[in-house]
Amino acid sequence: MKLIDKLTLVIEECIRVREDFGYPIMVTPFSQYIATQAAINVVVGERYKQVTDDLIYYALGFWGAEARSGIRPDVLDKIMELPRAKELKTWEFPEPSLDELREQYGGSSLSDDELLLRYIIGNEDDIKAMRMAGPVQDDRYLGVNVPLSALLKELLQRRDLSFVSIQSKQMDITIER
Numbered sequence: 001m002k003l004i005d006k007l008t009l010v011i012e013e014c015i016r017v018r019e020d021f022g023y024p025i026m027v028t029p030f031s032q033y034i035a036t037q038a039a040i041n042v043v044v045g046e047r048y049k050q051v052t053d054d055l056i057y058y059a060l061g062f063w064g065a066e067a068r069s070g071i072r073p074d075v076l077d078k079i080m081e082l083p084r085a086k087e088l089k090t091w092e093f094p095e096p097s098l099d100e101l102r103e104q105y106g107g108s109s110l111s112d113d114e115l116l117l118r119y120i121i122g123n124e125d126d127i128k129a130m131r132m133a134g135p136v137q138d139d140r141y142l143g144v145n146v147p148l149s150a151l152l153k154e155l156l157q158r159r160d161l162s163f164v165s166i167q168s169k170q171m172d173i174t175i176e177r
Helices: 004-020 030-044 053-060 065-069 073-080 083-088 098-105 112-121 124-133 147-157
Strands: 163-167 172-176
Touching: 004 030, 030 053, 053 065, 053 073, 053 083, 073 083, 098 112, 112 124, 147 163, 147 172
Parallel strands: none
Antiparallel strands: 163 172
């Protein structure tokens, strides 16, 4: 959007949006919701004039009543007055039964593992490609060739150590049994 000059404003707005939403945990997907909404607030020039569907679902309680209860009342009111919030208010999350899902993805002979795989991935071509690729062969993806990973693995195998501390300017790792 070529608005790099607004980055400081967006970061400051992230703090305010997070506060408005009761300080939700900042892990995926909530961190993305907060940052996206902050950017929208800055670009639009008015707080919560436009709100993402994800934050509307949050305000509607799709992530739980406790999460919804943390939203500042004035912010919640402003969001609930948006036309899109009124549309989404009547949407119901599809909740097929286990039997319906099993029938949809292959029938009663389908194992639980296979059902989960098909439900999560969905696309038969992607499932075939995954199976053809086989298990990960490159240790770099598993982290076993990374020196710190190898050190930690070795330290965790030792039974004579009850406490290990590794410190550098960039990190501090402590292991206690």
